Amino acid sequence: MALRFNLREQIVQEIGREIVQGRLRPGENLPQEYLLCQQYQVSRTVIREALKGLSTRGLVKARPRVGTQVCARKDWQMLDPDVLIWYFEGKPQGEFLRHLTEIRAMIEPAAAELAAQRATPEEIARIEKCFRQLEKSIASPKQWIEADIEFHVSILNACHNILLQSLVNTLRKTLLKSRALSVPLPESGPGQNLTSGIELGIDRSVYHHQQIFSAIRDRDGAAACRHMQALLRDVAAAVETLISLSER
Amino acid sequence: MALRFNLREQIVQEIGREIVQGRLRPGENLPQEYLLCQQYQVSRTVIREALKGLSTRGLVKARPRVGTQVCARKDWQMLDPDVLIWYFEGKPQGEFLRHLTEIRAMIEPAAAELAAQRATPEEIARIEKCFRQLEKSIASPKQWIEADIEFHVSILNACHNILLQSLVNTLRKTLLKSRALSVPLPESGPGQNLTSGIELGIDRSVYHHQQIFSAIRDRDGAAACRHMQALLRDVAAAVETLISLSER
DNA sequence: AAACTCCATTTGTCATACAATATGATAATT
DNA sequence: AATTATCATATTGTATGACAAATGGAGTTT
Numbered sequence: 001m002a003l004r005f006n007l008r009e010q011i012v013q014e015i016g017r018e019i020v021q022g023r024l025r026p027g028e029n030l031p032q033e034y035l036l037c038q039q040y041q042v043s044r045t046v047i048r049e050a051l052k053g054l055s056t057r058g059l060v061k062a063r064p065r066v067g068t069q070v071c072a073r074k075d076w077q078m079l080d081p082d083v084l085i086w087y088f089e090g091k092p093q094g095e096f097l098r099h100l101t102e103i104r105a106m107i108e109p110a111a112a113e114l115a116a117q118r119a120t121p122e123e124i125a126r127i128e129k130c131f132r133q134l135e136k137s138i139a140s141p142k143q144w145i146e147a148d149i150e151f152h153v154s155i156l157n158a159c160h161n162i163l164l165q166s167l168v169n170t171l172r173k174t175l176l177k178s179r180a181l182s183v184p185l186p187e188s189g190p191g192q193n194l195t196s197g198i199e200l201g202i203d204r205s206v207y208h209h210q211q212i213f214s215a216i217r218d219r220d221g222a223a224a225c226r227h228m229q230a231l232l233r234d235v236a237a238a239v240e241t242l243i244s245l246s247e248r
Numbered sequence: 249m250a251l252r253f254n255l256r257e258q259i260v261q262e263i264g265r266e267i268v269q270g271r272l273r274p275g276e277n278l279p280q281e282y283l284l285c286q287q288y289q290v291s292r293t294v295i296r297e298a299l300k301g302l303s304t305r306g307l308v309k310a311r312p313r314v315g316t317q318v319c320a321r322k323d324w325q326m327l328d329p330d331v332l333i334w335y336f337e338g339k340p341q342g343e344f345l346r347h348l349t350e351i352r353a354m355i356e357p358a359a360a361e362l363a364a365q366r367a368t369p370e371e372i373a374r375i376e377k378c379f380r381q382l383e384k385s386i387a388s389p390k391q392w393i394e395a396d397i398e399f400h401v402s403i404l405n406a407c408h409n410i411l412l413q414s415l416v417n418t419l420r421k422t423l424l425k426s427r428a429l430s431v432p433l434p435e436s437g438p439g440q441n442l443t444s445g446i447e448l449g450i451d452r453s454v455y456h457h458q459q460i461f462s463a464i465r466d467r468d469g470a471a472a473c474r475h476m477q478a479l480l481r482d483v484a485a486a487v488e489t490l491i492s493l494s495e496r
Numbered sequence: 497a498a499a500c501t502c503c504a505t506t507t508g509t510c511a512t513a514c515a516a517t518a519t520g521a522t523a524a525t526t
Numbered sequence: 527a528a529t530t531a532t533c534a535t536a537t538t539g540t541a542t543g544a545c546a547a548a549t550g551g552a553g554t555t556t
Contacts, residue, residue: 006508006547008300032537043510045293048538049300052256056304056328064538065518078414079327080304087410103411106358114354162335163351166326167415254516254539280506291541296507312507313549 007042011050013082014040019059019070020083021090030060030068057083079167081174088178094243096180100171101239104152105232111156111164112212112228116221119158124217127154131213138202145181151209155216201238205231255290259298261330262288267307267318268331269338278308278316305331327415329422336426342491344428348419349487352400353480359404359412360460360476364469367406372465375402379461386450393429399457403464449486453479 005013018024031039036047051068054060058075062068077083088096119127130151137143149172156168175181208231215223253261266272279287284295299316302308306323310316325331336344367375378399385391397420404416423429456479463472 008508034537045509045511049297049508052297052300053304056301062538063518064516065536067537074417077328077418078410079418080325084414099409099411102362102407102409103415106355106362106412110354110358114350159350161347161350162326163347163419164354166332167351169322170325170327171411256539282506293540293542297539310507311549312547313505313551315506 007046008049008053011040011042011046012053013086015050016054016057016059016082017086017089019054020076020086024070026070026072028070030070032067059083079170081170081177084170084174085178088180093246094180094239096174096178097239098243100175101232101236103171105229105236107164107167108152108156108232109225109228111159112216112224113221114161115155115158116216116219116224118160119216123154123158127151127158127213127216130154131209134209135206138206144202148205148209149175155212158216201234204234208234255294256297256301259288259290259294260301261334263298264302264305264307264330265334265337267302268324268334272318274318274320276318278318280315307331327418329418329425332418332422333426336428341494342428342487344422344426345487346491348423349480349484351419353477353484355412355415356400356404356480357473357476359407360464360472361469362409363403363406364464364467364472366408367464371402371406375399375406375461375464378402379457382457383454386454392450396453396457397423403460406464449482452482456482 015024015030024030030036030051033044033047033051037044040047051060051062055062055068056077057080058071058077060068061071061075078087084096115123115127130147134144134147134151137147153168153172157165159165208227211227212224212231215221215227263272263278272278278284278299281292281295281299285292288295299308299310303310304325305328306319306325308316309319309323326335332344363371363375378395382392382395382399385395401416401420405413407413456475459475460472460479463469463475
């Protein structure tokens with residue numbers, strides 16, 4: 001067992017995975033606290049604090065005399081980064097990226113349009129700064145991904161909608177915590193064509209980003225929306241490519 | 249203090265509000281555990297389990313020797329329904345509805361289009377059932393709101409995107425837990441014109457819903473998108489009306 | 497100035513006891 | 527017989543006291 005966490009956190013992770021990945025099913029009772037103490041060889045304090053971590057995430061509900069039951073899926077706080085990670089760990093590679101890209105394709109064009117109307121001069125300057133950083137990062141995949149994320153976050157923040165910002169922040173945290181992005185890079189040996197393929201895509205990507213930034217700066221919402229759509233079509237295609245490559 | 253909750257939950261709520269509503273600021277230290285025990289007149293067990301609930305939501309971080317610090321806002325799990333409610337409690341009336349409607353206007357047209365492509369026959373039947381229920385509920389505001397929510401949820405679920413479903417579920421839970429919807433109804437005395445205004449809107453609303461359902465059934469994504477946009481324009485206008493009325 | 501050692505402070509963990517609560521069985525009442 | 531009231535019991539909720547582990551800083555050495 002990894003020692004990155006304290007006892008409580010380790011047990012949260014273990015039981016959390018058991019539930020979210022379906023080995024403990026909704027309605028089932030967890031063993032009683034004193035049995036969990038024996039099972040994990042820890043004190044009841046640790047078990048109870050771990051169960052609190054799960055009940056805060058809506059995964060279990062404890063009641064005296066009844067015990068601790070696994071909640072129905074509709075009660076789960078799926079938008080907790082840990083819950084999301086546990087969930088997608090149990091799914092095929094790339095599934096998270098696929099869903100993420102899809103919801104981005106729904107949101108970001110409309111968000112770009114709104115940002116074009118609402119962004120303050122400071123926010124436009126911030127978007128430009130992120131774009132310049134992106135231009136400078138085409139050589140380094142790691143830096144490029146970071147700069148790319150910052151660019152999109154800066155646009156979404158310019159919408160001045162706290163719910164949107166919260167969603168983006170959650171997805172960003174999940175993306176960075178998960179290994180979703182660290183998968184395709186290791187196999188740079190035989191897949192040299194993958195690298196060139198990505199670089200081919202990067203030129204188009206930089207162009208799209210430039211067009212999006214210009215449109216927002218010029219307060220042209222329709223154009224910002226259009227170019228964001230085009231960019232996300234490319235992203236979706238790239239994700240599918242990565243998935244098919246990682247399946248070999 | 250309401251006794252709806254156990255001690256731990258009460259303290260989670262109290263300190264959670266202190267943080268999210270800004271009376272305890274990021275970087276600040278909470279009092280040490282033994283001091284909190286004195287302050288709230290409870291055992292350290294309760295304090296620790298409460299702090300655990302806050303740290304799971306990303307509001308605080310505890311470290312030996314250093315104490316328990318309020319986290320930066322970017323670390324907060326804003327999409328936890330409790331955190332959202334605490335946050336909007338500190339904001340003007342209707343602020344949550346406004347932000348909610350805005351993010352719906354970004355997402356739902358695209359989602360309706362996707363649903364038109366992807367919905368299974370069962371899901372289309374479900375959407376129709378929700379629409380029929382809506383038609384039957386025009387007389388009862390309470391039932392109408394429920395049916396309306398179910399209709400939109402059924403469309404969003406037909407997109408088969410777990411992230412989208414999770415977001416919708418979170419917002420739905422928050423809406424139902426908060427008093428956001430229970431505000432305008434009490435003042436039905438002098439505001440009779442409000443009622444008639446809403447009923448005028450309901451006719452249009454039923455029409456829009458009908459068009460949306462038909463478009464999805466007929467696999468006409470573009471039309472579904474168009475009609476959803478029209479509906480949400482009306483919703484946004486209604487929200488603004490309610491806000492201005494509640495400000496009198 | 498940098499690295500190391502030690503110390504004091506705070507949270508982390510353990511153990512035990514008792515209180516509160518919800519369920520099901522049992523008894524009392526109609 | 528059906529319903530209600532009571533009680534016993536199992537499980538989590540809370541309290542208390544003790545010790546362990548981790549961390550930051552002061553002081554020491556190089």
